[in-house]
Amino acid sequence: MRVIESVESSVKNLSEYCTQLALQAKAASRVLVSLKGEVKVAWLRRSAELLRENLQAILQANRLDLEAAPGYGLTDAEIDRLRLDPVRIESIAAALEDIAALSEPIGQVIHSTVRPNGLVINKVRVPLGVVFFIYESRPNVTADAAAICVKAGNAVILRGGKEAIHSSQAIVDQLHAAARESGVPCDAVQLVETIDREAVGYFLQMPQYIDVAIPRGGESLIRRVTAEAEMPVIKHFNGNCHVYVDESADLRMALAILENSKCQRLGVCNATESLLVHVDIANEFLPLAGNMLESHGIEIRGCERTCELIPRAVPATEEDFATEFLGPIISVSVVPSVEDAIVHITRYGSGHTDAIVTHNLLAAQKFVAEVDSAAVMVNASTRFNDGGEFGLGAEIGISTDKFHARGPCGIEELTSYKYTVFGAGQTRK
Amino acid sequence: MRVIESVESSVKNLSEYCTQLALQAKAASRVLVSLKGEVKVAWLRRSAELLRENLQAILQANRLDLEAAPGYGLTDAEIDRLRLDPVRIESIAAALEDIAALSEPIGQVIHSTVRPNGLVINKVRVPLGVVFFIYESRPNVTADAAAICVKAGNAVILRGGKEAIHSSQAIVDQLHAAARESGVPCDAVQLVETIDREAVGYFLQMPQYIDVAIPRGGESLIRRVTAEAEMPVIKHFNGNCHVYVDESADLRMALAILENSKCQRLGVCNATESLLVHVDIANEFLPLAGNMLESHGIEIRGCERTCELIPRAVPATEEDFATEFLGPIISVSVVPSVEDAIVHITRYGSGHTDAIVTHNLLAAQKFVAEVDSAAVMVNASTRFNDGGEFGLGAEIGISTDKFHARGPCGIEELTSYKYTVFGAGQTRK
Numbered sequence: 001m002r003v004i005e006s007v008e009s010s011v012k013n014l015s016e017y018c019t020q021l022a023l024q025a026k027a028a029s030r031v032l033v034s035l036k037g038e039v040k041v042a043w044l045r046r047s048a049e050l051l052r053e054n055l056q057a058i059l060q061a062n063r064l065d066l067e068a069a070p071g072y073g074l075t076d077a078e079i080d081r082l083r084l085d086p087v088r089i090e091s092i093a094a095a096l097e098d099i100a101a102l103s104e105p106i107g108q109v110i111h112s113t114v115r116p117n118g119l120v121i122n123k124v125r126v127p128l129g130v131v132f133f134i135y136e137s138r139p140n141v142t143a144d145a146a147a148i149c150v151k152a153g154n155a156v157i158l159r160g161g162k163e164a165i166h167s168s169q170a171i172v173d174q175l176h177a178a179a180r181e182s183g184v185p186c187d188a189v190q191l192v193e194t195i196d197r198e199a200v201g202y203f204l205q206m207p208q209y210i211d212v213a214i215p216r217g218g219e220s221l222i223r224r225v226t227a228e229a230e231m232p233v234i235k236h237f238n239g240n241c242h243v244y245v246d247e248s249a250d251l252r253m254a255l256a257i258l259e260n261s262k263c264q265r266l267g268v269c270n271a272t273e274s275l276l277v278h279v280d281i282a283n284e285f286l287p288l289a290g291n292m293l294e295s296h297g298i299e300i301r302g303c304e305r306t307c308e309l310i311p312r313a314v315p316a317t318e319e320d321f322a323t324e325f326l327g328p329i330i331s332v333s334v335v336p337s338v339e340d341a342i343v344h345i346t347r348y349g350s351g352h353t354d355a356i357v358t359h360n361l362l363a364a365q366k367f368v369a370e371v372d373s374a375a376v377m378v379n380a381s382t383r384f385n386d387g388g389e390f391g392l393g394a395e396i397g398i399s400t401d402k403f404h405a406r407g408p409c410g411i412e413e414l415t416s417y418k419y420t421v422f423g424a425g426q427t428r429k
Numbered sequence: 430m431r432v433i434e435s436v437e438s439s440v441k442n443l444s445e446y447c448t449q450l451a452l453q454a455k456a457a458s459r460v461l462v463s464l465k466g467e468v469k470v471a472w473l474r475r476s477a478e479l480l481r482e483n484l485q486a487i488l489q490a491n492r493l494d495l496e497a498a499p500g501y502g503l504t505d506a507e508i509d510r511l512r513l514d515p516v517r518i519e520s521i522a523a524a525l526e527d528i529a530a531l532s533e534p535i536g537q538v539i540h541s542t543v544r545p546n547g548l549v550i551n552k553v554r555v556p557l558g559v560v561f562f563i564y565e566s567r568p569n570v571t572a573d574a575a576a577i578c579v580k581a582g583n584a585v586i587l588r589g590g591k592e593a594i595h596s597s598q599a600i601v602d603q604l605h606a607a608a609r610e611s612g613v614p615c616d617a618v619q620l621v622e623t624i625d626r627e628a629v630g631y632f633l634q635m636p637q638y639i640d641v642a643i644p645r646g647g648e649s650l651i652r653r654v655t656a657e658a659e660m661p662v663i664k665h666f667n668g669n670c671h672v673y674v675d676e677s678a679d680l681r682m683a684l685a686i687l688e689n690s691k692c693q694r695l696g697v698c699n700a701t702e703s704l705l706v707h708v709d710i711a712n713e714f715l716p717l718a719g720n721m722l723e724s725h726g727i728e729i730r731g732c733e734r735t736c737e738l739i740p741r742a743v744p745a746t747e748e749d750f751a752t753e754f755l756g757p758i759i760s761v762s763v764v765p766s767v768e769d770a771i772v773h774i775t776r777y778g779s780g781h782t783d784a785i786v787t788h789n790l791l792a793a794q795k796f797v798a799e800v801d802s803a804a805v806m807v808n809a810s811t812r813f814n815d816g817g818e819f820g821l822g823a824e825i826g827i828s829t830d831k832f833h834a835r836g837p838c839g840i841e842e843l844t845s846y847k848y849t850v851f852g853a854g855q856t857r858k
Contacts, residue, residue, distance in 0.1 A: 030775075033798070033799065033801070034798045034799055107798075113819070113820050115818070115819075115820055119809055119813060119818075121819055121820070126801070126831075128831055128832070129831065211831060211832070212832060232661065232830075232832040232833075250854070253853075253854040256854060256856055257854065257856060259856070260856030260857055261856075264856075264857060346459075364851075368849045369462070369463045369536075370462065370463060372462070372555070372847070373847065374847055374848065375847065375848040375849075375850060376847060376848070376849050376850070377850045377852065378849070378850065378851045378852060379851070379852045379853055379854050379855075380548055380850050380851070380852030380854070380855045380856075381855065381856045381857050383856070383857040384548060384850055384852075384855070384857055385848070385850075389544070389548075389857065390542070390544075390550055390848065391542050391544055391550070401661075402555075402557055402558065402640060402845040403557070403640070403641060403661040403832075403833050403845065404661075404832050404833035406845055406846055406847060406848075407847070407848050408848075416831040416832065416835055417835055418801070418802065418803055418804065418805060418835060418836070419803065419804040419805070419814070419819065419835075419836050419837075420797045420804075420805050420807070421804060421805070421806045421807065421809050421813055421814075422793075422807045422808070422809070423806065423807060423808045423809030423813075424682075424808055425679070425682035425685060425686065425808050425809070426808075426809045426810065426813070427685055427686060427688075427689030427690075427693075427809075427810045427812070428689055428693060428810050428812040428813055428818065
């Protein structure tokens with residue numbers, strides 16, 4: 001076990017340790033800026049091979065985490081997400097190969113203009129620099145995040161949940177072995193090897209070395225990072241997602257979309273937490289919806305009209321409408337119009353994902369134009385707001401910010417740009 | 430004089446005043462999201478007309494500012510930038526018409542994908558929301574910033590330098606009159622009508638209403654805003670810009686680019702502050718450069734070799750190389766190679782604008798790839814890093830950030846995007 005125990009006894013050492021990682025990351029990021037794409041591809045492919053070849057070492061490290069998990073008070077669902085097996089390690093390796101196959105982003109000319117004076121102005125994609133990524137106890141995320149950050153030309157400092165630290169170390173060991181073989185600097189991927197929570201604070205105070213902080217996980221973590229970070233933050237906040245069933249909706253379609261949005265996976269950010277139903281179809285739709293939701297064991301907290309139409313529904317409070325349940329509960333409200341649905345979503349929603357089910361084109365256009373969310377769905381499940389489903393190839397998360405990156409964050413969202421201007425001696429008039 | 434004197438005697442009132450402006454801006458921004466482009470165009474054109482029709486009222490307000498200017502200790506150059514005359518007001522009006530003529534940005538589909546399951550995923554340009562813009566005592570910027578923010582669908586809170594407040598009020602009066610006629614909400618453009626510096630702090634604490642803060646002006650202002658702001662900030666920091674003259678440069682071209690970069694305007698962010706010269710051409714180039722710079726009254730602070738070759742040069746300190754002089758001083762260093770020029774720029778530069786003069790393609794490619802600045806010029810003046818020169822139509826400033834917006838910030842940089850997903854009942858597998 002390499003966790004730096006001694007570091008935790010001394011704030012000075014911890015501060016020095018974090019600064020050293022940050023400095024190394026910055027130095028690696030300077031190399032990555034002009035590293036050829038084929039070197040990154042070779043690294044990703046060799047990493048995938050080494051993960052497969054060193055399956056047993058990774059599983060053994062994972063066993064250490066699993067043995068410690070009850071001591072950390074993890075739930076069964078959390079322990080399941082922590083667990084690795086040969087199938088899961090194969091899917092981690094395959095994901096690295098998928099990222100290797102994506103086209104090289106760095107140096108791509110995003111836009112080009114020729115000015116009247118002959119200057120050729122290119123807007124060229126460049127890396128952000130150093131990413132500080134804070135995430136849950138999921139070993140697969142360690143590999144994914146490292147791959148996507150480096151593919152985008154960034155060095156990354158990985159701060160995973162302490163419950164997965166041995167698994168993450170075993171995975172990073174393979175990434176480092178592949179880096180040594182392929183010519184990627186090892187410091188392009190660094191794992192924070194202390195579980196001391198103070199470490200996060202030190203990193204957040206180094207805007208001179210770290211270009212962006214990306215926290216993923218609980219709301220309190222994200223609030224802490226946002227408050228403390230001296231560099232930009234890409235936030236992955238709540239998903240209080242809505243399905244609005246318009247008066248013109250096909251009720252079978254509405255039922256299928258609601259079932260998929262709410263019941264397919266309860267604990268994810270793009271799961272629906274609230275159902276809005278147009279008053280003119282409430283009589284017909286809500287009893288059907290009630291039966292379907294109850295068949296999945298979902299508790300219904302509804303407005304007055306909902307409670308009349310679904311006998312087992314309980315009255316919803318103001319707070320219920322503002323809550324991301326991440327579990328087997330849904331809030332339901334009957335609304336008089338699409339305008340009122342939009343007002344409700346603007347008031348209680350979190351700007352993540354909201355869907356309308358409708359056959360009315362004007363209602364769809366209005367909903368799409370006025371709902372201010374990262375993704376607005378028309379006749380499709382909220383569960384589609386996802387980098388893979390959007391075809392981005394890979395994602396580091398789903399941003400609820402409007403600044404820099406919104407919605408699924410893939411490789412492009414981990415880059416910036418610069419302007420290159422080619423002249424033949426032009427001077428400004 | 431409408432400056433709210435009474436507000437300044439009461440922090441509670443000031444806080445309420447700022448909150449009221451922010452709330453009004455947020456409400457206006459909701460209207461702007463789906464305002465038709467032609468309404469914004471009509472507003473901009475009518476604003477231009479009203480500025481011309483009300484020339485005398487604006488000049489009279491400007492006289493109040495000019496009379497007060499010596500009391501604020503403004504320099505002659507600052508007073509000149511504050512001064513309005515019929516020609517300058519015409520150019521403000523013409524700029525509004527130019528912005529009116531730009532294509533409508535909001536609703537534009539930036540990217541579109543059709544997924545294998547038939548979902549049509551559009552990435553659509555949307556406004557950021559509310560912009561809080563803090564700027565210098567330049568009345569023309571009041572009109573420009575209002576126009577570009579609203580064209581991008583944002584409400585703006587304008588906090589201009591106190592020395593220009595009467596001129597800015599007179600201009601905003603015309604924008605409001607045009608808004609009433611054309612159907613743009615008046616609160617889309619609000620001027621902070623108190624000169625109390627505390628007001629800035631209140632606005633920076635309202636991330637729930639204000640989506641981005643854009644400070645322009647001195648470094649201390651920008652540092653304060655960055656430290657206090659609870660919303661994203663687009664920073665316009667130092668321009669410690671370089672011209673590097675490579676061994677293969679055409680010396681006449683190099684001299685012309687240096688003269689334009691350094692001497693055309695001394696006090697602007699894209700003016701050059703430092704000259705780097707390859708050792709193999711220093712003997713030939715530096716005496717020429719010395720004569721040219723001295724003919725413009727520029728003081729030369731150089732390395733040892735520079736001082737040998739330019740008799741009137743004085744020795745440069747470490748700090749000189751890190752300084753944005755914004756005046757008639759230049760630092761000069763002889764470097765052994767393009768690599769060393771890049772190392773020098775990485776160490777002392779501010780990531781704003783850096784130029785290479787060369788006939789060597791590999792040197793140009795290396796410089797462009799490795800200099801991490803918003804704009805990298807090849808055989809062109811650093812003075813070209815400008816929204817107008819880049820063809821953006823208008824700019825609110827030049828960002829030194831890498832996050833969200835880099836380099837000249839035009840209308841697109843004041844927008845975000847959302848994903849709209851159109852299906853026919855798709856659910857996720």
